[in-house]
Every structure is written in C-alpha cells, then in structure tokens.
Amino acid sequence: MAARIAKFIVLAYLVAFSQTILANLTAIQGIVPNYGIIIILLIALRKEYDIALPAIFMCALIIDALTPELLGVGTLIRFGIGVIAFQMRRSMNIEQLFSRLYLIAGADLVYQLLYQLVANKFDISIVGRIYWEVSLPTLVYTTVVGFAAMFLLDLEYKLEITRRRVG
Amino acid sequence: MKWSVDRLYRNRKALLIASGLLIPFLLSLLLLPEKTFIANVLQDVFYSPFWALSNRVTSLLDVYQQNVKLSAEVTRLQFERIGLERDRIEDERFRSMIDALPREGFRFIPADVVAYDPGRRYSAITIKAAEDLRRFRAVVDENGIVGKTSSTTGRTANVSMLIGPNCHVAARDKTTQSLGIIKWQSGRGLVFDDVAVEAEVAVGDTIISSGMGGVFPEGLVVGTITGIATPTSAFFKQIKVAPAVDFSSLDNVIVMEPEE
Numbered sequence: 001m002a003a004r005i006a007k008f009i010v011l012a013y014l015v016a017f018s019q020t021i022l023a024n025l026t027a028i029q030g031i032v033p034n035y036g037i038i039i040i041l042l043i044a045l046r047k048e049y050d051i052a053l054p055a056i057f058m059c060a061l062i063i064d065a066l067t068p069e070l071l072g073v074g075t076l077i078r079f080g081i082g083v084i085a086f087q088m089r090r091s092m093n094i095e096q097l098f099s100r101l102y103l104i105a106g107a108d109l110v111y112q113l114l115y116q117l118v119a120n121k122f123d124i125s126i127v128g129r130i131y132w133e134v135s136l137p138t139l140v141y142t143t144v145v146g147f148a149a150m151f152l153l154d155l156e157y158k159l160e161i162t163r164r165r166v167g
Numbered sequence: 168m169k170w171s172v173d174r175l176y177r178n179r180k181a182l183l184i185a186s187g188l189l190i191p192f193l194l195s196l197l198l199l200p201e202k203t204f205i206a207n208v209l210q211d212v213f214y215s216p217f218w219a220l221s222n223r224v225t226s227l228l229d230v231y232q233q234n235v236k237l238s239a240e241v242t243r244l245q246f247e248r249i250g251l252e253r254d255r256i257e258d259e260r261f262r263s264m265i266d267a268l269p270r271e272g273f274r275f276i277p278a279d280v281v282a283y284d285p286g287r288r289y290s291a292i293t294i295k296a297a298e299d300l301r302r303f304r305a306v307v308d309e310n311g312i313v314g315k316t317s318s319t320t321g322r323t324a325n326v327s328m329l330i331g332p333n334c335h336v337a338a339r340d341k342t343t344q345s346l347g348i349i350k351w352q353s354g355r356g357l358v359f360d361d362v363a364v365e366a367e368v369a370v371g372d373t374i375i376s377s378g379m380g381g382v383f384p385e386g387l388v389v390g391t392i393t394g395i396a397t398p399t400s401a402f403f404k405q406i407k408v409a410p411a412v413d414f415s416s417l418d419n420v421i422v423m424e425p426e427e
Contacts, residue, residue: 068207
C-alpha cells in the first residue's frame, strides 16, 4: 500500500514536471506537446483499472490546477478520454504501435476541441482560429512525442521479456 | 450493510468511473474563488518546487547570457583600447615631429606610410593623408628629412626617399655653414657632395637643409658626417653621411605644405 502511494506521489510530481520544466525545454515556437494526454494514455494502456482510473483522475486534476477558472472541466475531459482509452484497449487490438498513434492523435484532437469549445464559450469562430494556429501544431507535436514515448517503452518491455527468457 | 459494501466492491470499477466523472463536474460548478483556492493548494504542493527550480535555472541562464555579452564587450573594448593606444602613440609621434620642425610659413599634414613602392623597394614609399597632397613637398619625421613627394593622386602620394637617386637636398654643415648637396650615390651611399676641399668640416658634424632649391625649408636635419676623404687632385671633398632617419621603420610622416 505504501509503495503504491509512493508511486502515486512520484507520478503526481512527474506530471507537474512535465507541465513546467519539460514543457519549457521542449517548446518549439511556443508549441508544447500535450504531455497530460500522453501520460494519461500511457497509464490507460499499461495499468489495470484499479490503478489506472485513480491515477488518471489525479493526473487530470493536477494538470487542471494550472487553469483555476476552468477547474473541473479539463479534469472531466481528460478523465473521460482516459476511460475511453482504457475501454478501447480492452475491446480493440490497441497493442499495435500504429493503433496507438491513431489513439494519441484522436485523443488530443477530441481533447483540444472540447476544451477550446468550453474555454471559449462555444464561439466557433474563435475556436476555429485557435484550433488552426495552436491546436493543430500541438496535435502533430503531441502525436510525435507520444508515439516516440510508447515506442521506447515497448522496446524496453520487449527487451525485458527477452532478458528474462534468456536468463 | 454488509450486502451493500460487497455490492459496491464488486462494482468498484463503475464506482471509480462515476466518481471520476462526478467530482470534476462538481468542481466545475464551484465559484471562481473556491476554484482558485483549490488550484492554489494543488499548485503549492505539486508545482512550486518546479517553478522555483525553473526560476533558478532561468536566472542562471540570464547570468550566462549576460556573461557572454560582457565577454564580447570586453573583447571589443580591448580592441578599442589597442586602437586608442596606437592612436595615442601616433599622436605623440606627430607632436614630437611638429615640435622638432621649423614651422613658420608651413602647414603640417600628417600622413601614414601605407606601402613601399614595389618597383623601387628601397628608395620610394607611398603615403596617405587626410587631405589632398601636392608634388615636390618635403616629407619629414621627428628625426629629419625622409624625402619629397614625387607624384600624387588625391590624398595618396609617392615619396622619393633621401636614400634614392631621385632626391637631392641643398644642405649645409650646421657647425661651419659649409654648403653642399646631399645625394645618393650607388655603391657609396649618402654623400655630402660639392663641398670645396678647403671647407672646414669634421666627422660628427650635423648636416641640415640650407633652404635653397625651394622644396626643403631651412634647418631640417639630414644626417651626420661619418667619413671625410680629400683626394689630392680633386676640387671637392668626398664626405659620407649617415641619414638621421631610420628608413627601415617608417610609419608616420609629416608633409610640409607651404602656406599660401
């Protein structure tokens, strides 16, 4: 139990790190990958529900703390996306890397759209402009970074399995 | 009671999903002050260490960038200081030249030696001044006569030096006033020529310009007598002169322009 709590605390600070220092370091022309969505999807695809759902909720809430005026909305959207990804993992062959690529792109697309709509009080013209100028570059960047992260984690997982078999 | 706990445990996934959706929904219904309070608590706990670290890193980067800028500025100032030091030395040289020269009726034009004439390597130089130069003007430095301008193009002039065949100077012995001509003779060097055999000159005497001939004003140092020979059947003495100017290290000179 203590180990699990420690892992949750580490995850919380990892999320905070991704939103601050990592985001500053990896920003290109002001465009930052949506690390929140990447972390949530990684959790949803790799953990069981009794760990994944609380972890996703915690991550979503911590990220949401950066925009107090929309507190709750971002958490709701991110948690919803996490739950859907978790369900898709069960019902679809999401183990393939390219399926995950589509999942990251789709998740960020939906998240950006819903969040911008709520943030801009459903003003389509403003949302359209923001989507074109910020959200689409973010979507591309997030997909690339997320795909790389999943590829590396898969590689590490396969290496571990091979090592165990050889051992 | 036990029945309901068991039932909740069996449906804990649904419960987690429902809580995960309900809590954010309730949070979104809160007023802004309450939302801000909750957000501030979360920020203080999770974000403040990274913000503090980020601020430290940013300030370090600022210091680094300032250091780079200052290093560049120091280098620039060092170059500027070298340039100013060179200008100061040049200025001092020009001042000493002006102090050493007769000035009545002449205007001094400072000039830099920019090249040795490639065709007459050891007897001609090219100088450049800040104003237009004219032909047949005396060129001197703080030690004495360098030569005369032989051709000019605007602010640039070729100078026929004293140690070449194209520059003769009407001169006199500063001590005995004996008159003669300073000229360069191949194989013999600089000589004080046309001095009568009965003239009283001695080794070590200073030779100065006599002012005759119009190009060189009177009183400019030419050199020092280093050797005297008096052939028995000749009309003139053979006098060798060491030039006062060091022609191997010419840098700045002054062109003497007669005032109109």
